[in-house]
Structure formats: structure tokens, C-alpha cells
Amino acid sequence: MFRRTAVLSILALLSAALTLLPASAQGAPPQVQRALDLLGQYLSRTVTLADMDIWFYSQAFYTDTSLGCSLITTPTSFATPASGYTVELVYQGVRYEFRVREDLTDAFPCDAALLATAGGAPVITATAPAPETNCPPGFAGYLRPRLVVGGQARLGEGGTPNRLRALPSVNAEQIGLIQPGTTVQVLSGPSCEDASRIIWWRVDAAGTIGWTAEGRGEDYFIAPVAGGPLSLPTGRVVITAPLLNSLISLATIAYPGASSLSFSAGGLMAVGGEGGLLVYDLNTLQQLALQLPIQPVVAQVAFSPDGHYLAFATTDDALYIVDTQTGVTITPADAPATDIQALAFSSTGLLAVGGGSPLGDPSVTNTWYIYDIPNQRQLGARPTTSYVRDVAFSPDGALFAWYDTALNIVNVGDGATVLSQPIAQPGFGGLAWRPTPIAGVPLQIAYADGTNIRLLSLGGQAQSFGEAPAFFPGVVGFSPDAALLAAMNLQPDGEPVPSVLSIFDAATPGILYGSGYDLGVDFGFSPDGTLLVLVTADQVVFLGLNPEVVAVG
Missing domain, CATH: 2.30.30.40 (SH3 Domains)
Structure with missing residues (x-):
């Protein structure tokens, strides 16, 4: 869940981390810089990330020296799978693709035009595809576009x-x-x-x-116009670790100003943002209409697991709860006044609200509270020493956790403290319980800590995932079967830090997949595990697997 104001509190950390990276590729891994260097050699000019129209990368494991590039026809097999990066650079309207070993021992273009001229600079004008747009990089000198093709x-x-x-x-x-x-x-x-x-x-x-x-x-x-028709393939395939290399974009919905995402267990999806609320039924692919008493600008959104209630907080910190069965909108009368930063439902239907001031405004209360919607009453509230960045209930609803400068867990029934563990580098937020308890293993909860995601077993030790320069995760989540742990690095507006979506095997700290996106704000797995939905500042992207390709493979 995206905290819209927490970005300001960690800019000093980001600035410090950026000094660890090459000046021409701040915020990007060295494999991207290696691809930039190669592109510059082929074009006989110096190029930087700032020169690119758009760029992104992904990381995966490969069994041979082709690193997944089909243009390499005689690859050599590895004794053990090796980690490699796919780097895509769009420069002056032309797309270039490179493959780079994680250890930088090998790098090459996966591009027919560049491979054909490996001995020297290619004749780009004769072989490259026509530019998709004649606009300058970054639309310099023009009004920043907001429309989206297909929208x-x-x-x-x-x-x-x-x-x-x-x-x-x-x-x-x-x-x-x-x-x-x-x-x-x-x-x-x-x-x-x-x-x-x-x-x-x-x-x-x-x-x-x-x-x-x-x-x-x-x-x-x-x-x-936010939203529109949603078309997804039938017979979708569950996303698992062995298939992560085959993830593709299945569909995109335009939504400039999107901010947050939530699912019900039955497959309803809500996206909040400047345009209010978008609600889709992922079973029928239909966009559902909501009759609201206001035209909200939504900062946070949360579906109850049974889909009965949809809660949202506006940018002016009003809280609304929609009964999706009756259409009635509830406004809690006894809610503490605070800047709302996070919402979460329990499996039993309780709503938790966390808030406070990231800037330390003494007039704003740092607090969390739990609301009983059917009985329209507040069950409990607790002031906190710092603002609450994130909130989450355990899978059975018996425990409640919140993230401020510490990871805190209490019993929902009596409020007794279960855990209060300081966080070394509190950041944007990022908190998620492992959804499927493992027999004989204590409950586990994942949370962001500086450049790491910690996976803590209650009463035990924590594993660390994803430590890397300039990687400050602000959103953390699990696949429905709890096999995959994912995290997104949030990109402050105007800062040269890419939003990176990373996916790990939840049993080990090794990364399985990584991909960069522009201005990512939230993500989540669909309840059936067949979609990984990514929300950026302009779009909602549905990542998944092509059923035909997976079946053939």
C-alpha cells in the first residue's frame, strides 16, 4: 500500500545511497551502465540514462551463455544456472536490447541490427525500426503528456x-x-x-x-479518462518461481494519478487515485460502477476479504466505507483526526487505520485505531511516538501489526503486546503477513528496513532479502500461496531512483526476478495467483503468463 507523504522523510537516505552508483546511471544497477557503455560503442557517441526516452531491466537465471536471447544460436551450457540481466533502452525512438551477466563477465546486444555489425558501428538508419514518436526525450519543451494509447x-x-x-x-x-x-x-x-x-x-x-x-x-x-475495457486471456496460469522469466504485460488500463490498490478474496480489484475509485471484477473482467456521495481524490483503498466493504481515505484525510451490497456509504463519526497513511481489513471484517504526520507536525495525531463496521464503533485506538506508515492483520485476524519506527504486534482481543522491535532504518512502510501458515512453523511477517526486507518468524530469527544500493522498498507482499515474496522500491517524484519490482523465493534470500518501472506506487498478486498487478503514476499494468506459450513450453 502506497504512503503518499512518507517519501519526504527518507530523501536524505536516498541522497546518501546514490553516491554509491556511477554518476551516469544513478539509481540503476551496474549491469544497466554496462549496456549503456555498449550502446555508446555501437553508436560511436557517449550516452547516459538521461538521454534515453525510456529504459527498464529485468533479472533472471539462465542455463546457457545466450542468457535467454534467441538470436544466439550456438550457446554454451552453464554447469549451474547463472544470473543475468535483460536491459532495454529506447533512444531517439529506437529500441535496443542487451543481455548482461550479473558478475559483468559477459555482455552483448540481443538485437539483430547490432549483432550484424559487431565489428563496428551499425548503420542505424537503414536497419532500425521506425520511431514510435517524434517527441524529444522527456518531452523537453512540451507539456507533459497524460493520455495513453488504448485509453x-x-x-x-x-x-x-x-x-x-x-x-x-x-x-x-x-x-x-x-x-x-x-x-x-x-x-x-x-x-x-x-x-x-x-x-x-x-x-x-x-x-x-x-x-x-x-x-x-x-x-x-x-x-x-481513468479505466476502460479490460481484456485478459482465458485459462490464465498461476505465477510460480520457475515461470517468472516468462512474465509479460497482458493488459494495461490508463489511470493518471493512481495511488493505491486492493483486492477482495473473491477477485474484486479496486484502484484509487486522482480520478476516484476504479473497481473491476477479475472473474468477468467487467468494470463495476460505484454510487458515491462525493467525487473523491483517493489516497488509500482497502477491500474487506469477503468484498462486502470497500474503505478509502481521501487526500484531505476523510475516511469512507462503502457497503457494496447496499450501496450505503458510511463515515465513521468517532474516528480520531489524523493524516491517514494506511488501511487494512482483517479476515473477520475489522478495519485498521494508521496515520500521523511524516513531517512531525505537532497538530497531527500519530495513531492507529480499529473500527468495527457492522456495529459502527471504534474498538480501540493507540497514540504512537511516530507516524504509522503501514498496518496489517495476521491471516486469522488474531494479531494486529503496525509499522512506525518499530515493528509492533498486539493481540486484537485484549491489546496485549506480542512484539515491539525497533527498525534500524524506517522508510516508506512495507508490511505483510505470510498468508498461508506453514505447519510447525511460527507465523511470519515481512517488513521493510532500509535497503532490506526482513522476514521475521514470531519467536525466532529474521531473514534478510534484497539488500542493494538505492533499493528502499516501500511496498511488500506475498503471492497467495506464500511461495513468493515481492517488494517494490518507491521512486520519489523528481528523484533519479527507479521503481524496482523484485521477487524472491520466500524460503531463501535469493532474488528470482527484478524489473524497473517508471514511478511505481503499488502492486499486488490477484487472489488466484495468475496476475501481478502493478500500479504506476499513469497506468495499471497486468503482468502474467501467456497460457499458449506456457502450454507449449
Whole structure:
């Protein structure tokens, strides 16, 4: 669960960690820098991450020297599987792919054009694919685009009509008008017009297809619509450790300003953000409508396991609870006033709320409380010395944990303390109980501590996962079968630190999978274990496995 204000409290730690990395690839692992160096050699110029349109990487284990690159036709087998990185760099609209051994002993392009010219610089203009956009890296000099291909956009009521043109230019023929209140489908783009400094998108406006301007200067003419149709393959496959190398993006939903994610046990999914709440039934793939008394900007969201209740906190720290069966929205009358940072339901239907001020504002109460929704009463509240970053109930609902400057656990029934263990480097948050208890093994809880995830067995020792420079996990979660432990490094807005999603075998500290994303804010496994849903500042991405490929393999 994403803490929207906790970022400010750890920037000093981030700044210190960044000095450990090469200046041209701050926040990225050395394997990415190795790929950048190779790209620079092939292009006969110096390139840095700042020059890339977009970039990301993933890590996996491989059985031979091809490191999974199908273009290497005569690989040599390894005696034992070796860790390698896939690095994808998009530079001036052209995509390049590299493979790099984790120990940096080997690196090569997995790119037909580059492999064909291994002896020298390639002729990029003759063999590279056409750029998907003519826009400069980072859209320098243009209004930052918010629309998403495949999504929808809407012209607000009472505004000025938007022209629809035959080509992406202010001098192109006008072929129609998009009237205020009209919703259009975004087909392709963006296209940047140098003379006007306008970003254009190709849209379908009630059957008329043409180009329309998103905005200019500091003014947006048309806004993205959150949500839309969701299409996923049938016969989805459960994500397991041996199949992590085959994870792909199955679908994407546009949602600029997304902030948090939650599931019910039955397969309902809620995403909160600037556009309010999006709710989908992952069984039918239908988007569900909610009748709310307000138009909220949602900071936190939580589904009860049975899907009966959906709780959300707004950016102005109001708490609302929707009864999904009756449509009634409840506003707790006796809730302590606090800046809400975290929400969580127990398996028995209790709601926990954690809050406080990350900046130490003395007028804000640092506290947590538990709310009994059916009886509309507060069961207990406790002030804390620091703000509460995260909250979580044990699988049976008997224990309650919260994360401030320590990991704290109490009995729900009588409030008796079970554990209070200081956290060496409290960060953004990140707290999750192992969902499926193991016979003969004490309950386990995972929590973020500086550059580590600790997996603590109650009454026992803690294992450490994922220590790496500039890796400060803020979201932690398990797969439904508890076999996989995942964590996301949150990327403060404007900071050169990538959001990295890492997946571990929950029984060992070794990493199985790692991939970087732009401005990730939250993630979670679907209840059936077939999807890993990633929320970024602009999109909701559904990662999973192609059933046909897995069946063939």
C-alpha cells in the first residue's frame, strides 16, 4: 500500500545511497551502465540514462551463455544456472536490447541490427525500426503528456471545442470538432509539432478519426479518462518461481494519478487515485460502477476479504466505507483526526487505520485505531511516538501489526503486546503477513528496513532479502500461496531512483526476478495467483503468463 507523504522523510537516505552508483546511471544497477557503455560503442557517441526516452531491466537465471536471447544460436551450457540481466533502452525512438551477466563477465546486444555489425558501428538508419514518436526525450519543451494509447480522453463540460485535423499540425486540414463533454478513443501518438510546441494524438471521435491537441504551454485541452475495457486471456496460469522469466504485460488500463490498490478474496480489484475509485471484477473482467456521495481524490483503498466493504481515505484525510451490497456509504463519526497513511481489513471484517504526520507536525495525531463496521464503533485506538506508515492483520485476524519506527504486534482481543522491535532504518512502510501458515512453523511477517526486507518468524530469527544500493522498498507482499515474496522500491517524484519490482523465493534470500518501472506506487498478486498487478503514476499494468506459450513450453 502506497504512503503518499512518507517519501519526504527518507530523501536524505536516498541522497546518501546514490553516491554509491556511477554518476551516469544513478539509481540503476551496474549491469544497466554496462549496456549503456555498449550502446555508446555501437553508436560511436557517449550516452547516459538521461538521454534515453525510456529504459527498464529485468533479472533472471539462465542455463546457457545466450542468457535467454534467441538470436544466439550456438550457446554454451552453464554447469549451474547463472544470473543475468535483460536491459532495454529506447533512444531517439529506437529500441535496443542487451543481455548482461550479473558478475559483468559477459555482455552483448540481443538485437539483430547490432549483432550484424559487431565489428563496428551499425548503420542505424537503414536497419532500425521506425520511431514510435517524434517527441524529444522527456518531452523537453512540451507539456507533459497524460493520455495513453488504448485509453480514452474527454473534453470537459463548458470548455472550448477541440479541433480534429487530418494530420498532427496546426496547419493541417480541419476535419471535425470535438465538442465539450465528448469522450474519444486514443488510437496512437503522441506526435510533437516543433513549430507550435503542441503534442497531438490520433483519436476516434464518434467514428471520425483524426489528430487533436492535448494542450500547449501549461494548459491541457483534453483529459484522460481513468479505466476502460479490460481484456485478459482465458485459462490464465498461476505465477510460480520457475515461470517468472516468462512474465509479460497482458493488459494495461490508463489511470493518471493512481495511488493505491486492493483486492477482495473473491477477485474484486479496486484502484484509487486522482480520478476516484476504479473497481473491476477479475472473474468477468467487467468494470463495476460505484454510487458515491462525493467525487473523491483517493489516497488509500482497502477491500474487506469477503468484498462486502470497500474503505478509502481521501487526500484531505476523510475516511469512507462503502457497503457494496447496499450501496450505503458510511463515515465513521468517532474516528480520531489524523493524516491517514494506511488501511487494512482483517479476515473477520475489522478495519485498521494508521496515520500521523511524516513531517512531525505537532497538530497531527500519530495513531492507529480499529473500527468495527457492522456495529459502527471504534474498538480501540493507540497514540504512537511516530507516524504509522503501514498496518496489517495476521491471516486469522488474531494479531494486529503496525509499522512506525518499530515493528509492533498486539493481540486484537485484549491489546496485549506480542512484539515491539525497533527498525534500524524506517522508510516508506512495507508490511505483510505470510498468508498461508506453514505447519510447525511460527507465523511470519515481512517488513521493510532500509535497503532490506526482513522476514521475521514470531519467536525466532529474521531473514534478510534484497539488500542493494538505492533499493528502499516501500511496498511488500506475498503471492497467495506464500511461495513468493515481492517488494517494490518507491521512486520519489523528481528523484533519479527507479521503481524496482523484485521477487524472491520466500524460503531463501535469493532474488528470482527484478524489473524497473517508471514511478511505481503499488502492486499486488490477484487472489488466484495468475496476475501481478502493478500500479504506476499513469497506468495499471497486468503482468502474467501467456497460457499458449506456457502450454507449449
